[in-house]
Each structure stands twice: as C-alpha cells, then as structure tokens.
Amino acid sequence: MKKLFALILTLAMVLSLAACGGKKEEQKPAEGDAQTSGEPTKMTLILRGGTYGEVIKAALPAFEKEHNVTCEVLDLSFDDLHTKIALNAPNPKGEYDLCMVDGSWMAEFTANNVLANLSEMGYSFDDDIIPATTDICMVDGDIYLAPYFGNVTVMLYNKQLIADAGYAPEDIDTFADLKDIAEKTNAAGKKGFLIRGGSGDNIVSDFIPHLLVHGGWVVDENNQPTVNTPEFKAAFQNYIDLYKLGDTMDKDDIVAAIDNGDAALGQGWPGWYVPTADSNANYTVIPTKLDDNDTPKNTSMYGVWTIGVCENSPNKELALELLKYLMDPEVQLASIDGGGVPCRYSCLLNEDVLAKYPHLETVCSALETGVYRPVIEEWAEFTNILGMEMDAVIQGTKDMDTGLADAQAALEALLA
Numbered sequence: 001m002k003k004l005f006a007l008i009l010t011l012a013m014v015l016s017l018a019a020c021g022g023k024k025e026e027q028k029p030a031e032g033d034a035q036t037s038g039e040p041t042k043m044t045l046i047l048r049g050g051t052y053g054e055v056i057k058a059a060l061p062a063f064e065k066e067h068n069v070t071c072e073v074l075d076l077s078f079d080d081l082h083t084k085i086a087l088n089a090p091n092p093k094g095e096y097d098l099c100m101v102d103g104s105w106m107a108e109f110t111a112n113n114v115l116a117n118l119s120e121m122g123y124s125f126d127d128d129i130i131p132a133t134t135d136i137c138m139v140d141g142d143i144y145l146a147p148y149f150g151n152v153t154v155m156l157y158n159k160q161l162i163a164d165a166g167y168a169p170e171d172i173d174t175f176a177d178l179k180d181i182a183e184k185t186n187a188a189g190k191k192g193f194l195i196r197g198g199s200g201d202n203i204v205s206d207f208i209p210h211l212l213v214h215g216g217w218v219v220d221e222n223n224q225p226t227v228n229t230p231e232f233k234a235a236f237q238n239y240i241d242l243y244k245l246g247d248t249m250d251k252d253d254i255v256a257a258i259d260n261g262d263a264a265l266g267q268g269w270p271g272w273y274v275p276t277a278d279s280n281a282n283y284t285v286i287p288t289k290l291d292d293n294d295t296p297k298n299t300s301m302y303g304v305w306t307i308g309v310c311e312n313s314p315n316k317e318l319a320l321e322l323l324k325y326l327m328d329p330e331v332q333l334a335s336i337d338g339g340g341v342p343c344r345y346s347c348l349l350n351e352d353v354l355a356k357y358p359h360l361e362t363v364c365s366a367l368e369t370g371v372y373r374p375v376i377e378e379w380a381e382f383t384n385i386l387g388m389e390m391d392a393v394i395q396g397t398k399d400m401d402t403g404l405a406d407a408q409a410a411l412e413a414l415l416a
Contacts, residue, residue, distance in 0.1 A: 041067070041068065043072070046084060046100065047074065048081055049077055050271060054075075056073075058338050059335060069318065071322075078102065098309060098313075099115075099308055103136035103375075104379045106139075107375045107379070108380075109144075115311055116313065116316060118143040119141075121309070123143055125143065125146075129343055130150070130367050132370060133367055134147055135372060137306055144308055145308040146323060147343040149340065149341055152300050152363065152370045153208075153269060153286055153301045154283040155285070157181075157281065157283065161261060162264060165181040165264065169284045170284075175290050176290065176291040179193075181264055182245040182265060185264040191245075191246040191247050191257060193245050193264070194249055194263050195239065195267075196254060196266075197248040197249065198250045200384040202250075204390070207239055208301045211236075212299045212371060213290055223376050227407050227408050228404045232404065233404065237400070248394070251272055254266045255281075258281045259281045261280060268283060270359075275359050286299045287299065301371050301372075302370040302372045304343065329346050333347045336357065389404065
C-alpha cells in the first residue's frame with residue numbers, strides 16, 4: 001500500500017510540474033523580453049503600403065535579430081488598411097501586433113477599443129518630437145499612437161516652369177501667386193495647377209488647404225457640418241478656377257507631370273516624392289495667405305502616419321518594444337535615406353541631412369503648423385459624401401449651390 005501511495009504521489013507531482021510549465025529554467029521568456037534561443041516569436045505588422053511601410057520594413061532586421069522574432073508585414077492601401085484593422089478589433093485574440101493608423105481614424109478606433117493605451121504600458125513622448133504632431137495621438141491625456149511618418153501637405157512645383165512665370169520658390173507666399181503662375185503656365189500651353197481625384201477622401205484632403213486659407217472649415221466646434229457656407233463656396237470657386245487652368249489626376253500622375261515639366265503646380269505629400277539638388281521638381285510650404293493684404297493662417301493639413309499597438313495583440317509587450325525601437329531617434333534618422341520623414345527636430349534639422357535633403361526644412365516648418373482632420377468617428381463616410389458632391393460640381397453635373405446644399409443635408413443626417 002505504501003508503494004502504491006508513493007507511486008500515486010510521484011505521479012501527481014509530475015503532473016503538477018507539467019501543468020505549471022515544468023522547471024523554472026524551461027519556462028518561456030516573459031512577453032517582450034529578448035529571446036536568444038528557441039523558435040522565433042512571430043509578429044504581424046499591418047502597415048500602409050508605399051514609402052510609409054517600406055521604411056519600417058527596412059528597419060526590422062536588427063529588431064528581429066535582437067529579440068529573436070520574425071515579422072510578417074502586410075502593406076495595404078488606405079481603405080484596405082482601415083477595414084482590416086477595424087474587422088480584427090472585436091476578436092479576443094487578434095491577428096496583428098503593430099498597426100499603422102491614419103489620424104482620421106483615431107476617434108473611431110479609440111471608441112471601439114482598437115488600440116492599446118500606451119501610457120498605461122509605460123510609453124511617453126520625448127521633447128524631440130514635434131509637439132503639434134502628437135495632438136491626434138492622445139485622448140484625455142493618454143497616448144494611444146506615436147507619430148512615425150511626418151506626412152503633411154506641401155506645394156509641389158516644377159523649377160523651370162515657375163521660373164518661366166517669373167517666380168523663385170521663396171516668392172510663392174500667397175494663393176494669388178499660385179493663380180498667377182498657373183495662368184501664365186496655362187497660357188504657354190502647359191498645365192498650370194493639378195488637383196487630385198480618385199476618391200472622396202482624395203478630393204476633400206486636396207481641397208482643405210484652400211478652405212483653411214479662406215477661414216473656413218468642414219465642421220463647427222460641435223462637429224456639425226459647415227460646408228454650405230460663404231467661406232466654403234469662395235474657397236471652392238477658387239479651387240475650381242485653378243482646376244480649369246490645369247487638370248485632375250491621381251497622385252502618381254501628378255508627380256510625373258510636375259517632374260517632367262508638363263505641369264507647374266500641385267499639392268502633394270512628402271511620401272510621394274523625394275527631391276534632390278538635380279531633380280526637376282521640389283516643394284515649398286503651402287502659402288498661408290490669400291493675397292498680400294491677408295493675415296497668415298495655418299494651411300498645411302496633416303496626414304501623419306502613426307503607429308500603435310493593437311489592444312488584442314498576441315504579443316502586446318513585444319509590440320510596444322517594437323514601437324519604441326521604431327521611434328528611436330537613430331532608427332528614424334536612418335530611415336531618411338529610404339524616404340522616411342520623421343516627426344523629430346533632431347532628424348529633420350540635422351546638418352548632414354539638410355546638406356543632402358534640404359527640402360526637409362520645409363517639411364519641418366509645415367509640421368510645426370499643420371492642421372489635423374476633424375476627430376469624428378464618421379470621418380471616412382463624411383469624406384465619401386462630401387467628396388462625391390464636390391466631384392459632381394467639379395465635373396459640372398451639379399451647380400455649386402445644389403451640390404453643397406445636398407452635401408450639407410446628407411452630412412447633417414450622418415452626424416445626427
């Protein structure tokens with residue numbers, strides 16, 4: 001009987017040790033710790049396609065080696081990225097660890113518990129990050145996102161065509177200057193000013209600097225639509241006047257047309273084009289005044305691509321370590337040669353960087369005074385409605401009064 005009892009006791013101890021994970025030295029490293037042996041941890045990153053995601057992919061090998069992880073990267077279009085992150089959020093255990101987020105999704109994502117609270121996880125911003133770029137990253141003082149890629153609207157120009165119109169880049173400081181260049185270029189048989197089409201969000205984003213310089217905005221202080229207003233109409237009419245001196249194109253065609261000398265001007269983003277001393281095109285800060293008698297306004301619109309940790313990440317602490325690594329000043333400095341645009345003073349104003357990429361001083365100035373899109377959950381649908389009505393006016397299938405009245409009514413119903 002004693003032997004039987006001893007056998008049962010021994011078996012119970014073995015089973016207990018197995019249930020508890022065995023000996024201490026055989027336990028897996030704590031989540032987020034560097035793993036130096038064994039099978040690598042698999043992490044999944046869901047990123048915006050193009051330069052925005054490419055600079056992150058270029059930085060991953062060092063992190064993977066240090067932490068014994070393998071990173072699978074999904075790089076997607078704007079709409080697909082939004083959809084996949086949103087659909088993944090309700091799952092108790094998510095598919096993604098680190099995500100790239102457009103600022104316009106912030107209200108929706110925080111309302112639906114998509115993002116981990118980085119402040120509660122111990123993350124904070126340092127003083128080197130341009131302060132205005134962090135506004136969209138916080139809710140009630142808590143950090144949910146970090147500003148990774150400093151996308152902000154700039155004015156693309158062809159060097160020769162603006163010179164032919166009698167301008168140097170530093171002379172372009174009003175919207176009246178833009179129209180003068182566009183008129184002269186159009187009269188010479190080339191496209192004066194290009195506007196962006198392709199989707200509601202593209203149209204609205206492209207138009208917003210024109211609205212801002214007229215003192216208008218798309219919503220009021222209560223986030224109710226303000227598109228059927230005198231300011232909006234004046235801005236839209238000037239926008240259409242510029243379009244008539246040029247054309248509407250998608251982003252790749254805009255860049256190509258300005259770079260090859262077919263067009264003089266168009267709004268763009270730093271992620272579209274990296275000018276050099278020898279390139280045909282460059283960019284400057286979007287003018288802040290309508291004319292010489294106007295008072296300056298903030299007219300650059302943020303499209304900052306941020307990074308965050310998914311709330312249901314299967315590797316949450318490790319994802320935070322990756323976010324910290326990607327936001328490190330040295331890692332961000334290295335990203336510039338790959339087309340990266342950090343939101344850090346030390347990177348954008350670095351003497352060696354500016355000697356090679358002088359346009360980044362322009363980007364830094366624009367990032368200091370940019371304007372974020374409204375933080376409303378319905379922003380994606382808002383831009384679809386407004387952009388569709390604006391496109392109808394641009395294409396001439398509706399007059400302006402009808403198009404903006406229809407947009408106002410539809411947006412009021414959306415936000416009711």
